[in-house]
Amino acid sequence: xxxxxxxxxxxxxxxxxxxxxxxxxxxxxxxxxxxxxxxxxxxxxxxxxxxxxxxxxxxxxxxxxxxxxxxxxxxxxxxxxxxxxxxxxxxxxxxxxxxxxxxxxxxxxxxxxxxxxxxxxxxxxxxxxxx
Numbered sequence: 001x002x003x004x005x006x007x008x009x010x011x012x013x014x015x016x017x018x019x020x021x022x023x024x025x026x027x028x029x030x031x032x033x034x035x036x037x038x039x040x041x042x043x044x045x046x047x048x049x050x051x052x053x054x055x056x057x058x059x060x061x062x063x064x065x066x067x068x069x070x071x072x073x074x075x076x077x078x079x080x081x082x083x084x085x086x087x088x089x090x091x092x093x094x095x096x097x098x099x100x101x102x103x104x105x106x107x108x109x110x111x112x113x114x115x116x117x118x119x120x121x122x123x124x125x126x127x128x129x130x131x
Contacts, residue, residue, distance in 0.1 A: 017058070017075055017099040025104050029054045029071065036108025053107045058082050060097040068105070 015021065033052045054071035056078065067085050072078050079099065087093055 015100055015102075016061070017078065017101060019075060021101055022071075022073060022075065022078070025056065025071070025101060026073070028104055029106055032104070032106040033108065036106055039108070050108055050110045052109065055105045055107070056101050057103040057105065059100055059102055060086075060094045061100050062097065063094075066102045071104075 033054075036052060037050050055068045056071055057066040058069050058078070059066045067082060067089070069078055069081050069085070072081075082099060083093055
């Protein structure tokens, strides 16, 4: 089971990529994760088996298309990953343009059972059946 929650970046205090924007996004992520965990528990997921992935929907200022980039606590890895993926997809970069956080997303993933801990049901064959 997976649940995905989005928060549009309506606030200008964290729309342009900066350390402050990442900190504010982190607070918003916390709220989305709480909502995702609650939703998971009410739909049958076990709270301790819910993990989440935080992503930033980033774009160059003035452009339309966003790329989904994993959240980081500093700007350097976010910029590096955005530029790597942008160059891969479009073939060029825009070094003079600011990076904008258009939205954030949390994907809450609920696992009911792990393959590593799965114990299949097995019945012991009674001794009288063994020859």
